[in-house]
Amino acid sequence: MLGQIRIVLIGTSHPGNIGAAARAIHNMGLSDLALVDPRCDPRDPEAHSRASGADILIETSRVHDDLGEAVSDCTLVVGASARARTLPWPMVTPRQLGERLPHELASSDSRIALVFGREDTGLTNVELQRCHAHVHIPTNPDFASLNLAAAVQVLTYECRLAWMASTTGATTDTVAQSPAPQAPLAIDSDEPLATHEELEHYFDHLERTLTDIGFHDPAKPRQLMARLRRLYQRTRLNRMELNILRGILTATQKCTNHGKHRPN
Amino acid sequence: MLGQIRIVLIGTSHPGNIGAAARAIHNMGLSDLALVDPRCDPRDPEAHSRASGADILIETSRVHDDLGEAVSDCTLVVGASARARTLPWPMVTPRQLGERLPHELASSDSRIALVFGREDTGLTNVELQRCHAHVHIPTNPDFASLNLAAAVQVLTYECRLAWMASTTGATTDTVAQSPAPQAPLAIDSDEPLATHEELEHYFDHLERTLTDIGFHDPAKPRQLMARLRRLYQRTRLNRMELNILRGILTATQKCTNHGKHRPN
Structure with a gap:
């Protein structure tokens, strides 16, 4: 299951963040890293230093020109988003995302992409609109901007917990209640529903x-x-x-x- | 509740890790950082650079000579531990730790310390034995060593989730599972999802x-x-x-x- 989850970093500026993200991904047992239009050299010594032994993730990462290419085979694309958008989009919490994973990835053909934006400006609206859903990591509203690798750490941690629950059956309740594979995603909007x-x-x-x-x-x-x-x-x-x-x-x-x- | 949780870093070598930990702590809405016998200057420019605006946490952090002094007023001390110890100790998962917090911190006099060890060697046995319990963040057994700030990020994230659940009067599970008002409905079908x-x-x-x-x-x-x-x-x-x-x-x-x- 963890091998079916791709971490996609768009427009990363700091090689140290790529290295630290690679470490977090490898620590949590994931193995698929894609870089879209990086604004730095992913093989910079700072990336390898911060990877701290997870160099294999950097070496096997693929570089793409745009998001569409990086996620073309994915059946679910979820973008990490800090901001409330003018056009509300289906939102999940990191935990809800984890709970969906066993069903979303029940078929071996399924692929999930978790997409992270630039250190300074995050994901563009166009990129966010390419996502089925957005995931928001709850933060202090007075100091909301997470480090890129920290955000990767939190979401991959939730992926690992979900995978452990699904393989050990220790928390079968959670698994049993997780949404069906084709469960649509909710939006929270003021617009009234059609009758x-x-x-x-x-x-x-x-x-x-x-x-x-x-x-x-x-x-x-x-x-x-x-x-x-x-x-x-x-x-x-x-x-x-x-x-x-x-x-x-x-x-x-x-x-x-x-x-x-x-x-x- | 979050103000009653102290993050204690012992013998940190890299000022960047102190800065990144400060950022994670402030991001998650905690505010109490203690440093025990740091092996670097916590005011190093690299610490401030990685704090990325959370300098207040570094400036208000207190430096102690030993763990006992740093946690003297704490009613619960939990040490982050990667390894299984020869002498078994009460263990909690990060999530179980979060679930305990509302009860542990019900009294405003209560204080919890979450203790993190050195980048290279973690906590000593003596330090671990000063803890009421140990918390283990699940990791890939082939690549188990988390970055210090990444470990701080995961545990403070669980603290924040627990605090959010306690303020809404629900458990973390029910918060995660309550459907949005416009939650779409699921179908269960063998037809593969579109990519x-x-x-x-x-x-x-x-x-x-x-x-x-x-x-x-x-x-x-x-x-x-x-x-x-x-x-x-x-x-x-x-x-x-x-x-x-x-x-x-x-x-x-x-x-x-x-x-x-x-x-x-």
Whole structure:
């Protein structure tokens, strides 16, 4: 399980932090380090000094040009985020992240990336929006900025605890209660949830539109609408999201109507 | 509660470790640092550099000649220990330590010391035997030696979690497990999850299609794609669902292309 977790460091400036992160990762029994666009030499002597014997992690780390390349094979991408964003995103605590791991990694094909940003500015909004969820390490609000390697230490520690619980069965309760592999992630937002009625209007609109564009044949429905219902209902759409989705359907229908109204 | 916990570092050699420990302590909202017989200057510039703004912890730290003096007023002394000792001693895990804190510190007169040893040799047997209990941070048995500040980070993190749980009147478990108001729902399916790369292809395809149908203007993106990313990423799409969604986009594009190819 620990071998399926990749630590991704973006734009790191200080080689010492890469070394210290490598040490923390190796200490916790993880082995996959990826560096995206490092702003220093990961083979700097300071990196090896701080790695303090975990040089193998630095030597086997891969360097990528961008985040997408570093996490392309990952089934869950979680970004470490210190700040509350203007657009709320699914958030997990480090402990909740650990509790999800056994199920998230039940398939040997699954890969998780834990993504850490720059020492000075963290992750950009674009990078944060590439993540399924954000993880926030609780800190003193008056002094909130953790050292990069310290943040890596906390999250990899939670990974190790979760792995120990899953292999020893010592805390089977926790494991039994951990979320299912495809459990969606929650967002905490002031936007009200869509009501059942609003969702039903959406599904009506969706089915009509899919029929208009020739993707759906109500006479041969197979499981299409059932799958789409399941997808959108488990997502717990809020009202603004529903308005966007309905706007897309209306714009789609306009295009098809334009086509239809023109002579062949 | 956090103000009743003292971090005691014995015989530290590297001023950088004192600075990094001070930063971790301040990050987690603790404020009491004691140094016993340091083997370096705690006011060294390297200490202040690694403290990264937590200089107040270094400035207010007290230096003692021996452990007994540093913990004389403490009602519980817990030593961080990497090794199993010949004489078994009460052991707690970091999490068990956190769980004890609210009870141990219920009286405002109570003080707890968490004691950390030298970078090279840890705590001596005499020092370990001055402790009520030992705490062991689980590590990779092949690479077990944590950096001093990393060990301080893990234990103070557990202290902070315990304090947060005690102030909300819940246990750490229930805090971690209480679902957010908009928590999505899980499905249990054998269908493999979509990878990051597959999702990125979908988002590319989605953005192009929304542009084609005139719903999206990449020059004035506002938060449209961010909102759609958040929606579909938190849903944890499986591969079949992703194929359906891409099929819908392709069918939509066909309609708009039909429109475009006709003369006006």
